[in-house]
Amino acid sequence: MKTNHLEQSNIATSESILVDSENNYHKINTQGTSIDIQDVSVSFRTSKGISTVIKKINLQIAKGEIVAIIGHSGCGKSTLMNTISGMVTPTQGRVIVNNKIVVGPSPDRGIVFQNYSLLPWLSVYQNIYEAVDAVMKDKRKKEKKAIVEENLEAVGLIPHRSKLPKELSGGMKQRVAIARAFAINPSILLLDEPFGALDALTKSSMHVELLKLWNLDNRNKTIVMVTHDIEEAIFLADRIVVMNDGPSATIKEIVDIPLQRPRNKKDIVHEPLYAEIHDRLLSLLIKKFSIKDME
Numbered sequence: 001m002k003t004n005h006l007e008q009s010n011i012a013t014s015e016s017i018l019v020d021s022e023n024n025y026h027k028i029n030t031q032g033t034s035i036d037i038q039d040v041s042v043s044f045r046t047s048k049g050i051s052t053v054i055k056k057i058n059l060q061i062a063k064g065e066i067v068a069i070i071g072h073s074g075c076g077k078s079t080l081m082n083t084i085s086g087m088v089t090p091t092q093g094r095v096i097v098n099n100k101i102v103v104g105p106s107p108d109r110g111i112v113f114q115n116y117s118l119l120p121w122l123s124v125y126q127n128i129y130e131a132v133d134a135v136m137k138d139k140r141k142k143e144k145k146a147i148v149e150e151n152l153e154a155v156g157l158i159p160h161r162s163k164l165p166k167e168l169s170g171g172m173k174q175r176v177a178i179a180r181a182f183a184i185n186p187s188i189l190l191l192d193e194p195f196g197a198l199d200a201l202t203k204s205s206m207h208v209e210l211l212k213l214w215n216l217d218n219r220n221k222t223i224v225m226v227t228h229d230i231e232e233a234i235f236l237a238d239r240i241v242v243m244n245d246g247p248s249a250t251i252k253e254i255v256d257i258p259l260q261r262p263r264n265k266k267d268i269v270h271e272p273l274y275a276e277i278h279d280r281l282l283s284l285l286i287k288k289f290s291i292k293d294m295e
């Protein structure tokens with residue numbers, strides 16, 4: 001089914017009709033939903049034949065929610081994220097973002113990767129300015145500069161604004177990438193192992209920086225994040241999606257994180273609920289806990 005040239009009309013506050021290029025009507029429930037992953041499967045053609053990576057995934061994510069996706073290496077976390085970003089087209093099913101079927105990447109979904117993806121020949125300031133300039137073509141130069149300044153300030157990078165990426169530490173590079181993602185003001189932020197390359201201390205301060213930016217934006221942005229780090233997922237997320245191993249990976253379980261916000265890294269680890277959630281995630285993800293288990 002082709003999904004180009006979609007038209008949309010609101011028929012009620014909580015429902016929309018999408019019409020695709022073949023005049024098929026799709027009724028969708030839109031109330032408060034930012035991302036709606038419907039029956040999504042992705043298969044790739046490989047030298048050994050067709051390989052199905054994820055199968056029949058259903059997941060609804062509310063506006064302003066933070067969701068972490070966790071699972072063993074190669075289970076299909078990035079593939080699932082890429083169906084939201086529009087970089088991978090589902091073989092079956094569809095992803096609806098802000099009431100529109102995803103047909104490709106768009107500036108309403110900002111992406112941050114582990115490798116920062118900064119342009120090496122541009123300064124910190126220019127890396128952010130170029131992105132803002134590309135997305136906000138109708139804004140005046142003065143306004144675009146103000147947006148860049150505001151986001152540089154938020155992540156503490158004003159003193160480093162003229163440096164090139166090669167002159168920055170890993171944590172600073174990731175701050176630039178996150179400031180850039182916030183600067184273009186997408187409604188959804190997709191973070192694919194954004195802090196995977198950072199040491200534990202830098203990672204920890206980046207978690208707080210990320211939540212600070214999310215708070216400054218009145219917690220309006222929906223954040224979906226792929227991670228391997230259980231503590232990171234519990235500290236940041238409202239829900240954690242645990243995936244089964246592939247091929248044909250599905251959702252194993254969705255774990256709610258009802259820990260109050262704002263969360264304090266030092267304090268939440270002492271909450272009984274934290275220990276309970278941590279235990280649940282460990283038992284979902286890890287089969288062997290000691291040498292005895294190997295026997």
Ligand SMILES: Nc1ncnc2c1ncn2[C@@H]1O[C@H](COP(=O)(O)OP(=O)(O)OP(=O)(O)O)[C@@H](O)[C@H]1O
Pocket residue numbers: 044045046053071072073074075076077078079080246
């Ligand atoms: N374009 C592609 N063509 C063929 N196979 C692919 C393609 N993209 C991903 N895969 C395969 O799909 C599977 C899932 O990959 P994916 O990167 O989504 O996993 P992941 O859970 O994010 O892994 P990791 O945690 O190691 O980053 C892997 O076996 C990978 O080789």
